[in-house]
Amino acid sequence: MTALVWYRNDLRAQDHQALSAALGSKQPVRAVYLLSPGQWDRHQVAPIRRWYVLASLHELGETLGKLGIPLDILPCDTFDEAPAVLAAYCRDRQIRALFCTREYPLNELRRDRAVADTLRPLGIELQGFDDAVIIPPRALKTGQGTPYTVFTPYRRRWDECLAEAPPSLPPAPKKPAGVAPVTFDARALDAQIRLLDLPDTLTGLWQPGEKAAQKQLQQFADDRLADYRRDRDFPALPGTSLLSTALSAGTVSPARCVTLARAVQRAGSKAGGKEGATTWLSEIAWRDFYRQIMANFPHLAWGAPFRPETGYVQWSRDEQLFQAWCEGRTGYPLVDAAMRQLNSTGWMHNRLRMVSAMFLSKNLFIDWRWGESYFMQQLIDGDFAANNGGWQWSASTGTDAAPYFRVFSPIRQSERFDPDGTFIRQQVPALRDLPGKQIHQPWKAPLLAPDYPAPVVSLEGVRDRVTAAFKAAKNIHDSAGGASR
DNA sequence: AATAGGTTTCG
């Protein structure tokens, strides 16, 4: 009789409820990871993200090995094969219980349901734990018993829950007495990593694995969290935690993040320390918010807008403008700097995700799904719920009312959040010689940046056009009888 | 989690 931990996007040994439960069952413990390149293709997982996952798995295999837990990497091209692959494995290894961390997007839910249905007749229960989030997706309901669809009231409830019941961290896993360490065979992983064939200049920017993630969290909490509120919106500063990658692959747990943030919040020693921690906790709450949106509105997984009437918006399908956006040559410095950061590092500062998404969906008026998909293909932290939520927020098709708020001026954003142009100059060499504030509007000094493109669209009248297009969409929706449904 | 355009206030 053996207990099995099925690893997915929870690639850690510390702070891991499923692993803790498996060890607590007093049976021998094994672990598996289903390697699914076909599923990665379907979900458009970025090569750099695949690399991060594989490299983190390599470390996890060694960590688990020291605890006497063998980690097996099982080939399983797509989710469709998961039930058969796991059933065969469980049969061969006398598995009696299966433990995992729950995932909430539709394909993952269906996979897990199919696995549970296949294993139950074999006498194996699949037991899920909700520690990929702080508050489980169906736990919080409004007064009307419906899921929260506006962030602010959600955040208030989330805070109350946190105060009443702070997340608990399971004890560090220990090697059971009498169990010998095992050696992890990383050959399959290393072969996959070689297939990706990514340049060292790219992978060298990132440190995979649980140890690096823990260290990064600790350093952020010690050095930057107190100033997070002040610094987080300036892409030229190291103001953010950079933990999105670790959180999305589970090399760090949100519970650990919240525990550290609450400690800083309570200490509140440094001036502003409290505000910094509170603001960062909000970002963790956003993460939970979009996960509970995804879990409660599963049609989002099929490309549907959250607000049905916005499904009738007539987006542009201009491939050339889209390509200019992807490659960072729109002629708007901060947008281009943002896209070049994404393309060259696999990551983009959160402020810039809003700026570039807003530019694609509102200024170019191109379908937000094109942008959502491009981000997934590039991002090392590509997380379906957060990415979809962010894109729909920018495109005004998503949660939170007041869409007329939602047109950024790429010039204003640039002036506010990269005032002296440091970040732009780092990312866009063609603009390096533009002095001072001129950098925000290079078309006014074309001779100083001869290699930089002219703006691909004018900013004039954007708001009126967007408002008109959304009004037209609502009319179509209402006259199609959508209002009554 | 915003902008534009106006008015008032300040040095």
Add this chain to the structure above:
DNA sequence: GAAACCTAT
């Protein structure tokens, strides 16, 4: 004349 303030969308 710049900065702060107000307001409609």
